[in-house]
Amino acid sequence: MDDTTEKLNLKRELGLVGAVSLIGGTMIGSGIFMSPQMVLYTIGSPGASLVVWACCGVLVILASFCYAELGTVITESGGEYIYILRTSGPVVAFMLIFSSVLFVRPAGVAGISLSFAQYAVAFFYPDCPPPVPLVKCVAAVAIVVLATVNCLNVRFSMSVQVFFMVVKVLALAVIIIGGLVMLARGHTEHFEDSFENTNLAINPIGIAFYQGLWSYDGWNNLNYVTEELKRPEPCWRGSATPNWAQSYQTAGKVVAFMFVLSFIAVMRPASATGVALSLAEYVVAPFYSDCTAPQLVLKLVAAAAIMVLTAVNCLSVRLATTIQVVSMVVKLLALAVIILGGVVMLFQGHTENFDNDNSFEGTYVDVSSIGIAFYQGLWSFDGWNTLNYLTEELKHPEVRVYCFLFVQ
Known part of the structure; x- marks a missing residue:
């Protein structure tokens, strides 16, 4: 008698088209057709609303990249629940799933269904708002029908998802093309003083x-059905590997070589030079308290810092890691002092810079100023991807990479 037990697994019935439709079809929902008016009404101007949409898109793209990495490292279905379970333990994961099942998900589904119901019944009430009970009944029927479809068959539900995604993409295409036609005809009045008010x-x-x-x-959404992907490698292309390795695996040798060449010859030297010159300015500042430090001195100190750090990294990984830990602790303490000092100043009543009347006074809302500000801010956050360059040197990569990706 065979005592071996077969492990229960989900059927891999979700292909690349279905995976794309699951993400795109869910994102392109009722919200994109109803939120624009609320965004424009709240922010007050067309230009600022476009900036908000662009920033939201960038945030979603960055979060999607992080989830793609998580999907390659933790190849289990469940999304946030399984990631928190693997990184923070069952208690925090239970709290997440408890609040998600009872509050977050039902509220989201109810909002989407009510939006759909309003569009569905608006045709029958062109001159007045539709009755609220009717809208709620249509929303309830939509929830029951979709839940039934998803419970019956994954393949059939994916076919429905693909169909609706195509319909919604076509609807968005009509809106976008219509807007471009209106712009081409000279209807640009909304872009004159677009940031006014x-x-x-x-x-x-x-x-x-x-x-x-x-x-x-x-x-x-795709991370909730990771185990149902037929071929997860095309959907989750690029695991916890350096940027050059991802380029090699996804785009081939030529693109990877071009990336490495520009990275080694231009990007890394420029970044290291900027960081070293910033360090040099802080180091020599006490010796030139009454005047600006000579450029030659700054460059020599920066070059010495680069040579010392390079030598340390070449001699011993452990020594370099120890220095990194010490410098990180020092910098964290310095930041803690600055933050606590700011909090103390606030509690002492120094809130003049946060007055509602003038806290945003003098703000530059043109594209150039916003772009430069974002560039400077993102440059100060640079370094979040450094761990991926030494993945093979980690003692326990499964633990380290889980925690690192979760922190992202």
């Missing part, structure tokens, strides 16, 4: 971003 208070900006991000919701 912009509401720059915290509350309107927060509501506008919430509406924008809600309409983008659905980008993480």
Whole structure:
């Protein structure tokens, strides 16, 4: 008698087209057709609303990249639940799934269904708002029908998903092309003084971003069905590997060589030079308290710092890691002192810079200023991908990479 037991697994019936449709079809939902008016009404101007939509899109793209990495490292279905279970334990995972099942998911499904119901019954009530009980009944029927379809067959539900995604993409294409035609005909009055009457208070900006991000919701749905993918490697292309390795695996040798060449010859030297010169300015500042430090001195100190750090990294990985830990602790302590000092100043009543009347006074809302500000901010966050360059040197990569990706 064979005592071996077969492990229960989900059927791999979800292909590449179905995976794309699961993400795209869910993202392109009722929110994108209803949120724009709320974003425009809240933020107050067409130009600012476009900036909000662009920022929301960038945030979603970055979060999607992180989830793609998580899908390659933790190849189990469940999305956030399984990631938190593997990184933070069952208690935190239970709290997440408890709140998600009872509050978050039902509220989201109810909102989407009510939006769909309003569109569905609007045709029968052209001159007045539809009755609320009717809208709720149609929303309830839609939820029951979709739940039944998903429970009956994965392949059939994917066919429905693909069909609706095509319909919604066509609807968006009609809207976009119609807008381009209107622009080509000279209807550009909304782009004249496009940032006039912009509401720059915290509350309107927060509501506008919430509406924008809600309409983008659905980008993480594929991670809930990871085990049902037929061939996960095309869908989750690029695991926890360096950028050059990802380029090699996905685009071939030529693109990878071009990336490495520009990376080694231009990007890394420029980045290291900028960091070293910044360090040199802080190091020599006490010796030139009354004047600006000579450029030659700054360059010599920066070059010495680069040579020392290079030698340390070449001599011993352990020594380099120890220095990295010490410097990280020092920098964290310095940041803690700055943050605590700021909090103390706030509690002492120094809130003049946060007055509602002038906290956004003098804000530059042109594209150039916003782009430069974002560039500087992202440059200060640079380094978040460094761990992927030494994946093979990790003692326990399964634990380290889980935690690192979860922190991202």
